[in-house]
Amino acid sequence: MVEGARSIRTVLAVDDDETLLAALVRSLGRDRTVITATKPRAARILARSRRPDLVIVDMRLGASSGIDLIRQIKADAKRRTSKGEAWSGPLIALVSGYLSVESTVAAVRAGADVILCKPVTAREILRRVERGMPEDPDRRETPTLAHAESEHIARVMADCHGNISEAARRLGIYRSSLQRRLRRQSPRS
Numbered sequence: 001m002v003e004g005a006r007s008i009r010t011v012l013a014v015d016d017d018e019t020l021l022a023a024l025v026r027s028l029g030r031d032r033t034v035i036t037a038t039k040p041r042a043a044r045i046l047a048r049s050r051r052p053d054l055v056i057v058d059m060r061l062g063a064s065s066g067i068d069l070i071r072q073i074k075a076d077a078k079r080r081t082s083k084g085e086a087w088s089g090p091l092i093a094l095v096s097g098y099l100s101v102e103s104t105v106a107a108v109r110a111g112a113d114v115i116l117c118k119p120v121t122a123r124e125i126l127r128r129v130e131r132g133m134p135e136d137p138d139r140r141e142t143p144t145l146a147h148a149e150s151e152h153i154a155r156v157m158a159d160c161h162g163n164i165s166e167a168a169r170r171l172g173i174y175r176s177s178l179q180r181r182l183r184r185q186s187p188r189s
Contacts, residue, residue: 059096
């Protein structure tokens with residue numbers, strides 16, 4: 001995990017949703033340089049050439065996986081370090097609305113430093129990265145009921161591969177009720 005505080009000057013945001021990317025640029029662009037990519041290949045090229053301090057990656061990038069991209073960026077940084085370059089690679093934050101225990105473990109093994117559930121603000125991502133992860137997991141704040149509900153819905157949605165009808169059936173609620181809750185949870189800039 002992240003060790004200690006780290007200053008973030010350049011951020012690479014990778015998401016297939018251009019609206020979310022625009023919101024990240026608006027939120028972070030005042031204090032930092034923010035570059036964006038919608039495709040994994042473009043993200044790798046930008047990571048190699050621009051050497052960002054932080055990469056924010058969405059779990060689902062169209063048909064591609066954000067976890068695979070994390071693995072590739074970390075491998076690229078490792079190759080550069082082995083060639084004697086000073087850049088040790090970026091911190092990587094994985095964000096997703098569909099996290100499960102399995103995907104979280106895979107992301108950590110791939111090299112993600114911070115893993116966050118959507119909806120999450122850009123400021124929250126930076127706060128978690130810059131201050132580092134809590135040393136004692138038992139001293140974390142107790143999640144609110146709304147946050148616990150949001151995490152449970154995200155897990156069920158992931159188990160149903162994004163199928164809202166099936167997720168609503170498993171949750172025991174109407175499809176329209178689930179859609180309203182998902183809209184309420186959608187990130188706002």
